Amino acid sequence: MSALVTAVAVLGVITALTTSVTAIQRGQTPHHLEVVAAFFVAIAVGECLRVWLPGGRDAAPIGTAAALAFALLPHQGGWSTYGSGTVIVVVTAATLVGVSPHLLSGRFVDRDGVAHRLITTGVLAVLFRSVPVGPQGPLSAVVEAWTRNRWAVALVMVGLVALTMLLDTALASALRSARDRSRLRSVLRDELRSIVGMGSAIGSTGILIALATRPMHLVALPVFLAPLMLTQFAFRRFATVRETYNQTIRSLSRVTELGGYTETGHSVRVAELALAMGRDLGLSERDLRDLEYAALLHDIGQLSLAEPIPGGATLMAAPGEQRRIAGLGAEVVRQAGVLDAVATIVELQTASYRREGEDDVPLASRIIKVANAYDDLVGDTLEGGRRSAGLERIGLGLAREYDPRVVASLSRVLAQV
Amino acid sequence: MxxxxxxxxxxxxxxxxxxxxxxxxxxxxxxxxxxxxxxxxxxxxxxxxxxxxxxxxxxxxxxxxxxxxxxxxxxxxxxxxxxxxxxxxxxxxxxxxxxxxxxxxxxxxxxxxxxxxxxxxxxxxxxxxxxxxxxxxxxxxxxxxxxxxxxxxxxxxxxxxxxxxxxxxxxxxxxxxxxxxxxxxxxxxxxxxxxxxxxxxxxxxxxxxxxxxxxxxxxxxxxxxxxxxxxxxxxxxxxxEHAAHDRTVAALVRAVEAKDFYTRGHSERVAKASVLIARVVGLSQQRTSTLHFAGMLHDVGKLAVPTRVLQKTGALSDEEFAAIARHPVRGLEMVREMEFLGEAFKGILHHHERLDGRGYPMGLSGTSIPEFARIISVADAFDSMTSTRSYRQARDVEQALVELDRCVGTQFDPTYVDALHTALERTAWQPTTTVDPVAAVVEGVDELDHDDPRAPIRRQVATPHRGVG
Incomplete structure (x- = not known):
């Protein structure tokens, strides 16, 4: 999937490059090179100022907005008469320049993301500047005539940008689902949800720049990109605090280990396994986060025990005791006041599938039950025999203790490793 | 606006x-x-x-x-x-x-x-x-x-x-x-x-x-x-998310504290007193917030100390003391992955150092003790004295301040003791009222809570641990 997207991007750029070169050979150089240069700089700088959005998305909002504006710039008085080929070539070159410091210093850059954004910007440029829609030519020429109804021009741009963003989201989802081995539908839903925020800010900034160049010329570019910089800053802070939150829960989940209540690495292993199963079963990003936190904290109730359970394996404790520990853990988590969903998951992690039924026990609890049982049986081993023995033992409790759908997911997840 | x-x-x-x-x-x-x-x-x-x-x-x-x-x-x-x-x-x-x-x-x-x-x-x-x-x-x-x-x-x-x-x-x-x-x-x-x-x-x-x-x-x-x-x-x-994070840390710290009835709420109060001190000495907002976390988490390592030892009211054996003296190091181990803590790590590790070098775990003295640790040790002792313990009732704020003054120079940095004085003139301190009345205040016990400055100084038996940074 990733290779395909990169190939399409490279092909598109080569085509654009050829068209541009032919155009230049025919003597059609773009007028007003300073416009091209200004957007080149803006896109390159924007791509360099990358940001991690919540949910682990690598993005360059400023670069993307500048690229959208460059693709949508109206002809107005002939100072942006370049074609879609020029847009693609300039955006690609600027992106590469902007990303190169990151690549050289070895920092992670989402290459697939860069590739699919180039494709969608190219599509936008072609739709606006090259596809003829009437006798006057492409949209970029048609809207020139609407001098009295400038708001209609804005509406056309909004429509085009929305279309571009949808295409981009679809590509991003396909790539992400292939990478994370998660279901396309739930990934698409998550990506659409995330695009509503940052995406609309990027899109409207792009449109605003394109419209504002009419009265303000190139001044519009820095002036209107600056607020987006602050939006980006807000998102970075959001992503940072979320990362911090994750670290805190991860660390504090280990207090039971250091206090001698549970086996080393147990919580983190259960969380990893539970996450893989959650993705396999198509949980949404939000539900996955709750699942992860609940899995990390599933043994926190043991802190209230006077004496640690031998080896910390809750599977060995009596069912009543297990339920009591889960209840105590839920109480601890509920104290936070902000993790009620997580507390419920922790509370119901011991519920047996058959007795409580599917409706009353959240899927996340059923996942944790299986992941916890598997880790208690198998532990930190890669030994094949012990692993299959663990699976087998869980299989014995199928349809009575464990949800068969979740157990099937466990086998699938284990088969992937 | x-x-x-x-x-x-x-x-x-x-x-x-x-x-x-x-x-x-x-x-x-x-x-x-x-x-x-x-x-x-x-x-x-x-x-x-x-x-x-x-x-x-x-x-x-x-x-x-x-x-x-x-x-x-x-x-x-x-x-x-x-x-x-x-x-x-x-x-x-x-x-x-x-x-x-x-x-x-x-x-x-x-x-x-x-x-x-x-x-x-x-x-x-x-x-x-x-x-x-x-x-x-x-x-x-x-x-x-x-x-x-x-x-x-x-x-x-x-x-x-x-x-x-x-x-x-x-x-x-x-x-x-x-x-x-x-x-x-x-x-x-x-x-x-x-x-x-x-x-x-x-x-x-x-x-x-x-x-x-x-x-x-x-x-x-x-x-x-x-x-x-x-x-x-x-x-x-x-x-x-920021507020959620703070509340989650507080909830988990409370869970850890649940082990010892008498120290409930201790961490939150130490964090609060540390922040009061920090405001007076003019720490930046960023550092103050980090210090708050250091105060919240300074005692998490006590989870690794057997409850029996923590709650013991009589004299401690050398092994038992060594177990208690390990808690700053164990605490650091627990929170090491929380990168945002930064400077707070040093506060957690060294909050039992003394100005005269007779503290633990590393026996640092004077200004070689990190600032956060010097602040937290004052706040820690202050809260310990103003709250009820198994062997005594809480002392009032004046008595506690007198005691802190007495230990200035040997145990505490005068700057932060003075700062606490100033802070308490501005803001009233609510001494803790533990929910349960102390059932049995043990009379004539010579061993004190180890956070209490009146506790006799002990030499650490175990070899000192490696510090951070």
Whole structure:
């Protein structure tokens, strides 16, 4: 999937490059090179100022907005008469320049993301500047005539940008689902949800720049990109605090280990396994986060025990005791006041599938039950025999203790490793 | 405006100085409004009406209260746009419109102050726009040079003046009401929101320029709103997540403390006392927040100490003491992956060091003990003495301070003991009332809680552990 997207991007750029070169050979150089240069700089700088959005998305909002504006710039008085080929070539070159410091210093850059954004910007440029829609030519020429109804021009741009963003989201989802081995539908839903925020800010900034160049010329570019910089800053802070939150829960989940209540690495292993199963079963990003936190904290109730359970394996404790520990853990988590969903998951992690039924026990609890049982049986081993023995033992409790759908997911997840 | 509402809540009724201050601000607001209305009449009402509606809607949509360093109200932005489109009085009308619709359940004096401050701040913005050569009304969008000289630059300067005026008035009322030095308050306010305030002012420019210059009229407001709402949303998410994080840490610390009945709430109180000290010695906001976490987490390592040893009231054997003395190191191990803690790591590891070098785990002395650790050790001892233990009742604050003074130089850094004195003069300390009465105060026990400075000094039996960094 990733290779395909990169190939399409490279092909598109080569085509654009050829068209541009032919155009230049025919003597059609773009007028007003300073416009091209200004957007080149803006896109390159924007791509360099990358940001991690919540949910682990690598993005360059400023670069993307500048690229959208460059693709949508109206002809107005002939100072942006370049074609879609020029847009693609300039955006690609600027992106590469902007990303190169990151690549050289070895920092992670989402290459697939860069590739699919180039494709969608190219599509936008072609739709606006090259596809003829009437006798006057492409949209970029048609809207020139609407001098009295400038708001209609804005509406056309909004429509085009929305279309571009949808295409981009679809590509991003396909790539992400292939990478994370998660279901396309739930990934698409998550990506659409995330695009509503940052995406609309990027899109409207792009449109605003394109419209504002009419009265303000190139001044519009820095002036209107600056607020987006602050939006980006807000998102970075959001992503940072979320990362911090994750670290805190991860660390504090280990207090039971250091206090001698549970086996080393147990919580983190259960969380990893539970996450893989959650993705396999198509949980949404939000539900996955709750699942992860609940899995990390599933043994926190043991802190209230006077004496640690031998080896910390809750599977060995009596069912009543297990339920009591889960209840105590839920109480601890509920104290936070902000993790009620997580507390419920922790509370119901011991519920047996058959007795409580599917409706009353959240899927996340059923996942944790299986992941916890598997880790208690198998532990930190890669030994094949012990692993299959663990699976087998869980299989014995199928349809009575464990949800068969979740157990099937466990086998699938284990088969992937 | 970011600080348009005074976030401090209610004014204390006793303070006459607050009343005088509010009256002066209100008087300036009234006089200023009359003068402005005479000199700068509003020429076009359409943008004024549209922008007022926007302001009202925006104010209604402000669902959650955000901490004031992250809130972003776009009223200031819309006011700046109104200033460019129709002049200072238009901006004043737009600014006042939400007040008519949103009569919150607040005391009269708070409302008067908020409205008066808003009026003064808007007038400051309008006047400085005029002074710096700004032009308003139709036809400002003919060329980019004109826009830059007569709209953009004056508007940015006006926005900065607006920000300063807002911070100055707000700091005035807060410092009078809460008796905190004015400088401290205004620096805090500007540091927490100044950049965002000036940054988002650009949106005001954008709105005005698009309205007239790009001839798309009221649609410009809609287009401008989108990024604005997203920014607010992101700030709101950040604030929410930040608060959630704090509460989660507190809940988990409480869970760890549950092991020992007598130390419940200890960590939170140590964190609080450390922050009080930090405020007096003037630690930056960032460091103070880190110190708070250090205080919260300084004792998590006690989880690794057997409950039996922690709760023992008699003399400790060498092994038992060694087990207790390991808790800072174990604590550090537990939280090591929480990267944001940074400087807090040293505070956690060294909070039982003594100035004379007879503490643990590393036996550091004097200024080689990290600052955070020196602060926390004072707060730790103070809370230990003012709360109930299994073998004694809580002492009162004066007694505890006397005890701290006695140990200055040997155990505690005088700077922070003095700072605690100062802090407690400003803020009253609530000594803990443990829920259960102490069932049996053990008489004649010579061994004390190890956080208590009166506890005899012990040499660590085990070899010292490696430190951080």
């Amino acid at each position: 970011i600080w348009d509402d005074w976030m401090g809540g209610e004014l204390s009724i006793e303070s006459r100085r607050v009343h005088v201050f509010v009256s002066v601000v209100a008087l300036v607001a009234i006089v200023g409004t009359v003068v402005a209305a005479r000199n700068w009449p509003v020429q076009r009402w359409l943008p004024v009406l549209a922008l007022s509606a926007l302001c009202v809607i925006g104010d209604q949509w402000r669902v959650r209260r955000l901490p004031n360093d992250t809130d972003l109200s776009f009223n200031a932005i819309v006011q700046l746009a109104a200033l460019v489109l129709a002049g200072p009085v238009a901006a004043l009308v737009v600014a006042a419109s939400p007040a008519l619709f949103a009569l919150r359940n607040r005391r009269l004096i708070t409302q008067v102050f908020n409205v008066a401050m808003m009026a003064v701040v808007t007038l400051v913005a309008g006047t400085s726009y005029y002074v710096f050569g700004g032009a308003w009304g139709q036809g400002q969008g003919s060329s980019s040079t004109l826009i830059l000289l007569h709209v953009a630059v004056p508007l940015m300067l006006a926005n900065s003046a607006q920000c300063l005026a807002n911070a100055a008035l707000l700091a005035g009322v807060i410092s009078l009401d809460q008796k905190v030095p004015y400088r401290e308050v205004i620096v805090g306010i500007l540091r927490s929101g100044g950049v965002a305030y000036v940054g988002y002012g650009i949106f005001g420019l954008l709105l005005a320029v698009l309205w007239d210059g790009a001839e798309i009229g009221a649609l410009s407001a809609v287009l401008v709103l989108a990024p604005l709402f997203v920014a607010r949303w992101a700030f709101a998410q950040y604030a929410e």
